[in-house]
Amino acid sequence: MQKEAVIDLSFDIEEGEIVGFLGPNGAGKTTTLKMLSGILHPSDGQASVLGYTPWERKKEFKRQFSIVMGQKNQLWWDLPASDSFELNKLIYDLDDTEYKRTLDELVELLGVSEQLHVQVRRLSLGERMKMELIASLLHRPKVILLDEPTIGLDIISQSKIRQFFKTYNKTYNTTILLTSHYMRDIEDLCSRTMIINHGQLVYDGDLKSVNDVIGSWKLLKIQLSAPVSELSLNGYGKIRSRSELEVVFELSKQDVLRKSKEILDHLPVIDFTIEDIPLEEGIAILYEKGGLPHAQ
């Protein structure tokens, strides 16, 4: 059975750009990255990365880019990361002093000097991800493809890794294409965002206009200790869904704090969360508004 993961997708990325690749699960983000890295061979179409066609898998191309997949690891599980690094040094045929300098710098930036000689299997998830990043960057790639680099990490590690890429991009003018379904990753790092859905580009432009749509509404979810009357729920904002002990309000961004306070004061709330509207919905809204100014 064949399924078209990516149908009609065209874009250009300039050197030194950090571009965020946004979309719900199964939208075709990873498939696109895999084609750009040469892991997958598309049934039709062209791509040129650094002047090479990725799926020809030329050695010269492989030396100049890197792909990091958050859920796949290349480090040797039972050995210290430093061994895997040395292997990569040999695979990419790196010069001794150059290698040492790069390694020291990356280790410093990510703060993992203590863990360098500990078996990978003993590291925490965050430490392991940092080691994976080092392994992928030792050969100083000009293009980096990041597939969910912060998946499963705690907030502190996530922000550390974002900070790292920010600095790295500034220092070396590296081109980065990043997928994530954490809005924060994209917000923090990317000047430009591409949203894809069902394998098609639905938006290409700055994040601000996306945020205007997606970020302008928040969802306040509350849990009640006892049922309340319909009447007492009125006047706070649009009620999105409601069951006996759970209510979800849709609040505009400006109002969210004020209204939440009121709600918490007046209703018997035992628990609450404030969330963004799901990306899928945001995309649907973008569609409806015809608000795809830059999509081709």
Next chain:
Amino acid sequence: MPNKVYRKILHMGIQNEMEYRTNYWIQLVSFFVPMMTQFFLWLAIFRSSGQGTIVGYTFQEMLIYIIMAAVTGKLVAAGFEYEIAGDIKEGGLGKFLVQPLNYFAYRILKFLGAKAVQSVLVIIFAAVVLIWLRIGLHVPVGWDSALRYLIALPGALLLNFVIYYALSGIAFWLTESTGLFYTLSLIIYIASGSVFPLTIFGVTIAKILGMLPFSYIVFFPVNMITGKLTTTEAITGIGMQWLWIAVILVVARWVWSSGVRRYVAVGG
């Protein structure tokens, strides 16, 4: 890929194995158990039959056969096929395809590294036992037949490896291949002569099995040391071994090049 890379992978393979020392000592025990069973089995058969030779072997020759078949089986055993199939199934192959690295060389060397430590122990064991048989029990094991065996060993190892390399490519078509690997490895185990000399199956079947590549993995090299082969047969055998290696390597390359082309890494 320069030699330095190969050496590093081999070295890391050894270190990796050393992480689990207990494991390989236990594995070594699994090597003795079937050998002892075989010994008592053949002892009983020879005693009750009262014949000097059974399926073409004297008791002393059979003794050498079962020991050396176990040793050879252990030395040439593959096992990387599961790792390769895992890489294909779980999409890990992708991360190797993007590196300037020969994937098969990587897997083989990692595997050889892991095997090296055990192999040294097995070879020492074999040497000690053979010397003991020669001095203690006056079993005729000549230096020349030991040498012949050593000449046949690299071909046996390589032949087994290319067979499993070709087989591991099946994972491109069959998502879950462990059941198939297990079944095939059992068939190869028997057809190579690891359990019994192939002559036990009667003239016709032995002849058919002799035409297949598997007999050159164990049956042939072990018969180099039992002294069952004439010099002409020995030379022909070596030739056949390398001919099969060449043929299967061609098949394996074809399997892999068409497999990688249809490879669809998992994950959306």
